Amino acid sequence: MTGLEQSESKPVIALTGASGYIGNNLLKKLEKQANIIALSRNGDNYENTENVTWRSADLFSLKDAEKALEGADYAVYLVHSMMPSAKLTQAKFEDMDLILADNFAQAAKKNGVKQIIYLSGIIPPDADELSRHLKSRLEVEKVLGSYDVPVTTVRAGLIVGPKGSSFPIVKKLVKRLPMMLLPKWTRQKTHPIALQDVLHALKGSIGNKKLTGESIDVGGPEVMTYREMMIDTAEVMGKKRKLVNVPFMTVNLSRLWVSVTTGTPKEMVYPLIESLIHPMVANPEHMDKDLSYGKIPFKEAAQSALEHEEQEQKQKENQESLPSKLKPSGPVISDVRSVQRVLLPPGKDATWAATRYIQWLEESGKPFIRTSTDYQHNASIYLFGKKPLLELTYSHERSHERRALYYITGGAFTKPEEQPGRGRLEFRQIPHSQECLIAIHEYKPSLPWFVYSLTQAKIHLWVMYLFKRHLLKSISKDQHPRRIIDAVPKLSE
Structure with missing residues (x-):
């Protein structure tokens, strides 16, 4: 039994x-x-x-x-x-x-x-x-x-x-x-x-x-x-x-x-x-x-x-000619999911990775890219002008040291959402490890899909590749070199 x-x-x-x-x-x-x-x-x-x-x-x-x-x-x-x-x-x-x-x-x-x-x-x-x-x-x-x-x-x-x-x-x-x-x-x-x-x-x-x-x-x-x-x-x-x-x-x-x-x-x-x-x-x-x-x-x-x-x-x-018991499915959604795995320096967590990422974008993108963060940890990313490309609203309720969650709430690169709060960027530390997943979920770009897939989507992968290399360089020299080499991503990933 x-x-x-x-x-x-x-x-x-x-x-x-x-x-x-x-x-x-x-x-x-x-x-x-x-x-x-x-x-x-x-x-x-x-x-x-x-x-x-x-x-x-x-x-x-x-x-x-x-x-x-x-x-x-x-x-x-x-x-x-x-x-x-x-x-x-x-x-x-x-x-x-x-x-x-x-x-x-x-x-x-x-x-x-x-x-x-x-x-x-x-x-x-x-x-x-x-x-x-x-x-x-x-x-x-x-x-x-x-x-x-x-x-x-x-x-x-x-x-x-x-x-x-x-x-x-x-x-x-x-x-x-x-x-x-x-x-x-x-x-x-x-x-x-x-x-x-x-x-x-x-x-x-x-x-x-x-x-x-x-x-x-x-x-x-x-x-x-x-x-x-x-x-x-x-x-x-x-x-x-x-x-x-x-x-x-x-x-x-x-x-x-x-x-x-x-x-x-x-x-x-x-x-x-x-x-x-x-x-x-x-x-x-x-x-x-x-x-x-x-x-x-x-x-x-x-x-x-x-x-x-x-x-x-x-x-x-x-049954092809009979009425379906299922409700009609909704329209196809033009959304994006992108996930990359990075290795964090010893003692660092997802909250640190999120803060460091925003800072690193400006440091590595000068003089073209500028970022700002307010006292609530909300962040904006700018390219040249005063209008942000992306506005990220930090979720205090859903975040902690092992997870930093931002909702994608505005910016020139974001399509206004019918369901606000679904598009999001998160930094999530894998339990019992120094690995962190950086993920974009349900993001709806404002660019025409064909243009987005050939430009912004490719640039995002390149940025993630560079950030991953930046984190590897910051890992202390006493780390095993083989582990660091193995962690370097291929750009196609």
């Missing part, structure tokens, strides 16, 4: 990504035993039911995250930001993931959430250097646990289901290529698990005191190579495919080939393919006897996924 089943009354569970692939299926499993706060960026488009309350939440906003988790006993975290989150996104997915996790963990702490359940990836024990994707998953896990809310992490490899990321890529490769050239990574061992077995592990972790603060690996009954999965998938689909092993295809070439062949965005494909250099096999020492051992074989899971996908396609075709 799981912790959820032992509960005397219906708990309230906040479920992120409730409209997505895993979240929506988990919602269906939980709604009879719990009251669900279903969170989505477009939650207002969905109708509430007896046990499900939909809430719109942009987790890039701490304020939104706090409102989203009001009244929750438990919270399931299924967020991953591999895709762009604004019309223009200038950020690595790893940095966006950290902001999302940090906001969620702080909001969980403020609302008295008893436990966070986080779906992550299997972490290979002997890897010298993890891929960006797996390193990010570990970073998120640490940040989620940085605010004294117990975290239970469920680590899974390739999840076999009708949507998601990895299995649909395997399916598309098999479907579209009569002959497949298989690079070395396709012989790497992995531990596929059926969607239903993952849902069982997630559900069983909620309220499970035995797993408080623990991480568990989950996997299906078979350990396979990607080559073997392709062979089995082809058999399930009734297709004959010729597979040829090739020694010359690198990971970088493979990720481009997979993206082009399957039509999957590179933002999703690249991190996933990079992770395939690691064996993704569940470690028996990290497995729970009741939740970790999936029972559905790969072929059965693949067959079920393909049948489910076919049924969904037929339902979609039949």
Whole structure:
């Protein structure tokens, strides 16, 4: 019996990504035993039911995250930001993931959430250097646990289901290529698990005191190579495919080939393919006897996924002529999100970084750039004339030593907002580190979009690059030189 089943009354569970692939299926499993706060960026488009309350939440906003988790006993975290989150996104997915996790963990702490359940990836024990994707998953896990809310992490490899990321890529490769050239990574061992077995592990972790603060690996009954999965998938689909092993295809070439062949965005494909250099096999020492051992074989899971996908396609075709239950979506917003990670000098925090940035802009931009700061810490940035390019209003209520928040409230480069206070600049220190994220959220430029993307957006990246180098130069000489060299960014970042 799981912790959820032992509960005397219906708990309230906040479920992120409730409209997505895993979240929506988990919602269906939980709604009879719990009251669900279903969170989505477009939650207002969905109708509430007896046990499900939909809430719109942009987790890039701490304020939104706090409102989203009001009244929750438990919270399931299924967020991953591999895709762009604004019309223009200038950020690595790893940095966006950290902001999302940090906001969620702080909001969980403020609302008295008893436990966070986080779906992550299997972490290979002997890897010298993890891929960006797996390193990010570990970073998120640490940040989620940085605010004294117990975290239970469920680590899974390739999840076999009708949507998601990895299995649909395997399916598309098999479907579209009569002959497949298989690079070395396709012989790497992995531990596929059926969607239903993952849902069982997630559900069983909620309220499970035995797993408080623990991480568990989950996997299906078979350990396979990607080559073997392709062979089995082809058999399930009734297709004959010729597979040829090739020694010359690198990971970088493979990720481009997979993206082009399957039509999957590179933002999703690249991190996933990079992770395939690691064996993704569940470690028996990290497995729970009741939740970790999936029972559905790969072929059965693949067959079920393909049948489910076919049924969904037929339902979609039949319902195209019927009125939609969803409310009409709003207009496309021309907004910007830009996130850069910098290394702070020892003993310095986010508040110092914000103050230093404003000062540095004038010092490095003389005689063209001028800045001013008043006694309330509000700042203005000028170019030549008396009219500011940007006006930044400091939020005393939302700021502290580890976070400095400014709302973008005016200036020649800012479009007047229908919802004042959404555009913002923040300096956020990553918990237990000297790294700081400098982020612009929901900024709406006044320049025509084409002009902005070719000028102001590029200049911002250049300014961030120079500021990052400035901070590195100010780090004391006793810092390890290798760390400083590694921290110097490429301009394209």
